[in-house]
Amino acid sequence: MSTFETLIAVSIVLGIVIAYFGWRKERQAAKNDSSKAAWVDNDDFDETVGEEFPNQTASRVALTDLDDENFDPVKLSQGTKPIVVKFFTTWCPGCKTQGPLMEQAAARFGAQVDFYQVDCDLSEKLPRKAKIDKIPTTLFINPVTGTQLVHVGAMTADQVGEMLKELAVESAKGASAVDSAHPYLLG
Helix, strand or coil, X not given: CCHHHHHHHHHHHHHHHHHHHHHHHHHHHXXXXXXXXXXXXXXXXXXXCCCCCCCCCCCCCCCEEECCCCCCHHHHHCCCCCEEEEEECCCCHHHHHHHHHHHHHHHHHCCCCEEEEEECCCCCHHHHHCCCCCCXXXXXXXXXXXXXXXXXXXXXXXXXXXXXXXXXXXXXXXXXXXXXXXXXXXX
């Protein structure tokens, strides 16, 4: 190995070491910052969702799987109950935590709301149709009014309840409301 090649290799290793310690310092500062929002973005997700999770005593209900084959927007849009659709993957740390929390929400709100989930690794068309670019992403849809709200990141069962209240308020306004970044899934 020539002197030039050695110098390049040492520079690369030094750059990696400096980047690692900068990243580590930034993560530690974020961890010590108590003013961080309760709603966690995937980029900052540390696999915890606060004191509510894991709640071993809370009842849970499995979500109905949707994929490219069984997705029927006409059938879903004919229902009168709001719909919650969780987009996830099995390898995503935030999704792994979100799964049990969404099952807790389905147990709590399942009488008034239909809960579904879409594995983005098994479904190609649905995530593309909804323009899902971060996971977990959850859509809250009122098929009667065409209202759709979107939340990106993990959420507790209580936060699902808050989003359902917000969906009811937006739906009561009478006009359809759709996030411009995510087209209406049932359209």
